[in-house]
Amino acid sequence: MDRANRITHVSTNDCFASRKKGCSALKFKACKDCSFYKTTDQHHKDQAKALKRIFSLDKDVQDHINETYYRGKMGGNSYEG
Ligand code: SF4
DSSP: OOHHHHHHOOOSTTBTTEETTEESSSSSOOOTTOTTOOBHHHHHHHHHHHHHHHHTSOHHHHHHHHHHHSTTOOOOSSOOO
């Protein structure tokens, strides 16, 4: 998503992190001009891209990332132990 779309978005309900009681990504929901805004579709694409990048790394690095950021539950079928 380009910077212009992030800055000019006005609807908060279409953000991937928008919840009834707040924001699942940030401590406070303040959507106006939020630089973390993206659609759910874009969020899923970004997640897939990140996993693809992680799976391209050495196994030791994958293990470190898995334990540090995914609590040992990083998914995907490219991960080979
Ligand atoms: S605060 Fe930002 S990340 Fe959170 S729901 Fe609003 S636009 Fe999305």
